[in-house]
Amino acid sequence: MGFRFRKSIKIVPGVRLNLTKKGISSLSVGKRGATVNIGKKGTRGTVGLPGSGLSYSSYQSHAKSKTEPRHQDQHNSIADSARPPLPPILDINPTQKQVSIMLGIGIFLLPIIFSWFTLRQGYSTVNRAISMVWMIIFIFAMR
Secondary structure, eight states: OOOOOEEEEEEETTEEEEEETTEEEEEEEEETTEEEEEESSEEEEEEEETTTTEEEEEEEEOOOOOOOOOOSOSSOOHHHHHSOOOOOOOSOOTTOOOOOHHHHHHHHHOHHHHGGGGGSTTSOHHHHHHHHHHHHHHHHHHO
16 A cells, blocks of 8 residues: 555635645635636546535546647658648637527526536637636635
8 A cells, every 4th residue: 555645735715735745736726515626637627515425526638639740741842841830720629619698697697506517528728717717706706
């Protein structure tokens, strides 16, 4: 059995820094019943009913897909090799979900509950960031 160490340090109400024997493992934001845990490998959002043992958790990895472009012709001319590389394409996926009006209203009025829906697969990083930042502002305003 291996040695394990874990320590959680409260920075401000609702924000904790989690430490392990390897260093800083994650940052947790939220109060009892709803938290966002941002770690090195990904972000986990958890919503639960305190005292009941019931909760819902979703995970979004930070890792990008590492696909290399395929080369169709191995014998490129000198002019082709001197051509500058194309700029990277923005993270735009045509199959991404749009935030519906009802979800937007829910995020605005009760972000502690509805922001977690944007952590599901299909929503853009911008949608997730906006809803999580609004939730954090809402949590600090409730204090």
